[in-house]
Amino acid sequence: MTTTILGTTPSSARDRREGLGPNCDLIGRPNGRRLLNTPALILDLDALNHNIGMMAAFGRKSGIALRPHAKTHKSAHIGALQRKAGAVGLCCAKLGEAEALAHEDAGPLLITSPVVGPSALARLAALCDRAETSVVVDNVENVHALAAALEGRSITVFIDLDPGLHRTGASGPATAVELARTIHAQKNLRFGGLQFFSGPTQHIEDYEARYRDVERRTANLVAVAEALRSAGFPPAVITGGGTGTHEIDARLGVMTELQVGSYVFMDDQYSACALYPATANPFRTSLTIDTRVISANWPGLVTVDAGFKASTGSLLPPRIVSGAPESAVYEYRGDEHGAIILPEGARAPRLGEVVGLKTPHCDPTVNLYDFYHVVRGDDLFDIWPVTARGRSS
Amino acid sequence: MTTTILGTTPSSARDRREGLGPNCDLIGRPNGRRLLNTPALILDLDALNHNIGMMAAFGRKSGIALRPHAKTHKSAHIGALQRKAGAVGLCCAKLGEAEALAHEDAGPLLITSPVVGPSALARLAALCDRAETSVVVDNVENVHALAAALEGRSITVFIDLDPGLHRTGASGPATAVELARTIHAQKNLRFGGLQFFSGPTQHIEDYEARYRDVERRTANLVAVAEALRSAGFPPAVITGGGTGTHEIDARLGVMTELQVGSYVFMDDQYSACALYPATANPFRTSLTIDTRVISANWPGLVTVDAGFKASTGSLLPPRIVSGAPESAVYEYRGDEHGAIILPEGARAPRLGEVVGLKTPHCDPTVNLYDFYHVVRGDDLFDIWPVTARGRSS
Numbered sequence: 001m002t003t004t005i006l007g008t009t010p011s012s013a014r015d016r017r018e019g020l021g022p023n024c025d026l027i028g029r030p031n032g033r034r035l036l037n038t039p040a041l042i043l044d045l046d047a048l049n050h051n052i053g054m055m056a057a058f059g060r061k062s063g064i065a066l067r068p069h070a071k072t073h074k075s076a077h078i079g080a081l082q083r084k085a086g087a088v089g090l091c092c093a094k095l096g097e098a099e100a101l102a103h104e105d106a107g108p109l110l111i112t113s114p115v116v117g118p119s120a121l122a123r124l125a126a127l128c129d130r131a132e133t134s135v136v137v138d139n140v141e142n143v144h145a146l147a148a149a150l151e152g153r154s155i156t157v158f159i160d161l162d163p164g165l166h167r168t169g170a171s172g173p174a175t176a177v178e179l180a181r182t183i184h185a186q187k188n189l190r191f192g193g194l195q196f197f198s199g200p201t202q203h204i205e206d207y208e209a210r211y212r213d214v215e216r217r218t219a220n221l222v223a224v225a226e227a228l229r230s231a232g233f234p235p236a237v238i239t240g241g242g243t244g245t246h247e248i249d250a251r252l253g254v255m256t257e258l259q260v261g262s263y264v265f266m267d268d269q270y271s272a273c274a275l276y277p278a279t280a281n282p283f284r285t286s287l288t289i290d291t292r293v294i295s296a297n298w299p300g301l302v303t304v305d306a307g308f309k310a311s312t313g314s315l316l317p318p319r320i321v322s323g324a325p326e327s328a329v330y331e332y333r334g335d336e337h338g339a340i341i342l343p344e345g346a347r348a349p350r351l352g353e354v355v356g357l358k359t360p361h362c363d364p365t366v367n368l369y370d371f372y373h374v375v376r377g378d379d380l381f382d383i384w385p386v387t388a389r390g391r392s393s
Numbered sequence: 394m395t396t397t398i399l400g401t402t403p404s405s406a407r408d409r410r411e412g413l414g415p416n417c418d419l420i421g422r423p424n425g426r427r428l429l430n431t432p433a434l435i436l437d438l439d440a441l442n443h444n445i446g447m448m449a450a451f452g453r454k455s456g457i458a459l460r461p462h463a464k465t466h467k468s469a470h471i472g473a474l475q476r477k478a479g480a481v482g483l484c485c486a487k488l489g490e491a492e493a494l495a496h497e498d499a500g501p502l503l504i505t506s507p508v509v510g511p512s513a514l515a516r517l518a519a520l521c522d523r524a525e526t527s528v529v530v531d532n533v534e535n536v537h538a539l540a541a542a543l544e545g546r547s548i549t550v551f552i553d554l555d556p557g558l559h560r561t562g563a564s565g566p567a568t569a570v571e572l573a574r575t576i577h578a579q580k581n582l583r584f585g586g587l588q589f590f591s592g593p594t595q596h597i598e599d600y601e602a603r604y605r606d607v608e609r610r611t612a613n614l615v616a617v618a619e620a621l622r623s624a625g626f627p628p629a630v631i632t633g634g635g636t637g638t639h640e641i642d643a644r645l646g647v648m649t650e651l652q653v654g655s656y657v658f659m660d661d662q663y664s665a666c667a668l669y670p671a672t673a674n675p676f677r678t679s680l681t682i683d684t685r686v687i688s689a690n691w692p693g694l695v696t697v698d699a700g701f702k703a704s705t706g707s708l709l710p711p712r713i714v715s716g717a718p719e720s721a722v723y724e725y726r727g728d729e730h731g732a733i734i735l736p737e738g739a740r741a742p743r744l745g746e747v748v749g750l751k752t753p754h755c756d757p758t759v760n761l762y763d764f765y766h767v768v769r770g771d772d773l774f775d776i777w778p779v780t781a782r783g784r785s786s
Contacts (some may be wrong), residue, residue, distance in 0.1 A: 037786040116745050117745045139690065292510055294509045298559045367702050
């Protein structure tokens with residue numbers, strides 16, 4: 001199996017002056033990773049490129065477009081690599097995320113949650129001057145407010161469809177048709193199609209169980225798409241899905257583009273999912289956390305410098321991937337610390353040694369950090385900002 | 394009961410140019426809070442000042458010094474208010490937190506976790522040139538490495554004592570005396586005293602149960618202090634405790650200064666604790682999250698724009714404090730969203746309306762945000778950066 005290795009150039013002196021954090025002098029230094037202050041977010045460049053290449057190949061083979069979700073990485077740099085590999089644009093969860101990425105020329109951006117309220121809509125209108133922006137709606141009142149806020153600009157609008165979670169989205173065919181009619185009645189809104197995303201489905205570990213869940217939910221999507229066609233509003237694009245369902249979504253053939261996100265990193269929750277029916281997951285773990293032993297005064301455990309402020313996203317603790325025996329486990333010890341619990345008789349990591357952790361859920365963990373430390377083995381290749389970190393609004 | 398209202402001046406035009414985020418034009422605008430993009434971290438200025446004044450008064454009355462912990466707020470601005478009210482300095486959980494605060498002239502800083510490894514120690518040495526820095530140790534090897542890294546500088550060192558958690562800290566009298574002897578043998582290290590902090594104790598809700606827990610653990614502290622005095626190393630300062638134990642620590646009379654943190658905000662976990670034996674908690678909730686209804690398509694619930702990326706720190710959900718009926722509850726709906734679940738027959742907040750949330754645990758929640766939006770009612774008084782956000786290393 002071949003993978004595309006995407007070119008990427010280390011940060012320039014100018015970038016460094018503009019602030020890549022306290023570790024920027026280590027860029028390019030052999031074994032520089034070992035000198036990083038910890039906890040540090042680590043990105044394996046070769047695994048990242050492998051993952052981007054594998055998903056791009058999947059999209060080409062399946063004839064389905066990719067619009068990767070930037071809520072996972074929040075990085076202009078990773079987004080650029082995805083677009084270079086053929087992605088048609090990026091998704092953003094929130095307006096603020098899109099604003100931050102637009103500032104870095106991240107190409108076409110689809111905001112996948114409704115943008116609500118006068119000040120947010122005014123900012124969305126201003127964003128349209130800087131980036132090719134599209135947005136989802138699930139409410140007629142919001143469609144009117146959006147059209148009024150644009151002040152002469154125009155925008156592409158997708159109808160968000162509830163996959164059965166009652167989180168966001170139109171409830172079914174009747175409300176979707178009413179939304180499409182309302183969108184069509186506004187001179188400055190273009191109807192782009194449908195969005196459909198079921199978060200919990202992504203994490204069903206068993207392939208067959210996940211397939212049945214997607215199939216069941218997709219029946220509603222098909223009904224809505226047919227109702228829209230009958231009403232004269234054919235959805236040109238059906239966008240959605242994620243890393244957990246991409247193979248199933250492509251197989252069912254209803255979606256025209258995939259909003260895959262976590263495949264770039266492959267966190268522990270996704271690694272536990274059988275993504276393909278017959279073959280092993282083609283994606284590698286590229287994202288880890290380096291944490292250091294800062295106290296070692298008791299038998300059977302050592303304390304490291306990564307706690308809830310360094311890894312988050314579920315009750316599950318991170319998994320140890322390097323620096324300690326395979327059967328050792330990590331336990332949270334508050335906001336600032338964690339414990340490495342050692343099996344009977346195992347050699348404990350020593351004071352100052354580094355332990356590598358694989359995070360259970362990448363998206364909210366990345367959101368804790370200002371920088372990716374991009375490595376090849378122990379060499380620090382580059383530091384990339386988490387461009388839209390904290391932009392959840 | 395009187396409280397000290399501390400003066401604070403809104404950010405200057407220069408501060409604004411240097412980037413206070415997308416909401417900076419709203420500073421000083423009446424009802425500006427209502428125009429904030431959400432989710433937004435909200436800080437009630439009067440409640441903050443009340444809390445700072447109340448704790449300062451407690452310290453004076455009890456004859457105990459305050460060295461408030463900046464891991465809670467990570468803010469140079471709030472730290473300055475605490476120092477103006479009489480605090481002897483600030484605590485920092487990590488080297489990176491101290492570096493960021495030193496950059497803003499935050500006064501004397503005590504790093505309350507061991508600083509381990511050659512690159513971290515080199516940075517600690519450099520920090521000593523910029524700020525009056527002290528640090529804790531719990532390991533003889535680390536004492537030697539610290540002394541060697543300082544290169545002619547000198548630093549005050551506290552012995553961190555394990556309160557029985559096996560997280561960090563010397564295990565008891567013998568190891569503490571060995572550490573004190575090692576510190577004394579280094580020309581450039583000054584022995585400052587002891588640090589003693591039991592995190593889980595802080596959150597025991599019942600006063601009597603918490604009192605017994607503190608009393609039991611403090612017996613070990615007393616034994617170590619006596620052993621140090623007998624060995625000729627009297628601990629001049631005994632620093633530690635927190636918001637949950639400050640009244641008990643002062644009453645037991647062993648500590649000479651308190652590392653109180655969360656009292657400035659009073660999150661939901663601390664609000665549940667009876668901090669004083671006979672009187673009500675004197676502190677008010679100053680920290681909340683404003684979140685907005687972005688979807689309202691189903692009876693009995695609405696979806697808001699605050700999820701795991703906007704509030705974190707425990708399995709407990711945030712508590713609703715405004716904008717929805719008192720009996721409504723918040724439930725997480727993933728990284729980006731939450732649900733407001735309404736009681737039977739209650740009026741639901743409408744699309745675009747704001748719901749106020751009180752976070753279960755302030756420290757890691759603050760760490761998600763770049764800015765405090767400092768309010769008086771609905772007026773946006775100022776925006777303060779979360780100076781050391783993300784500096785967990």
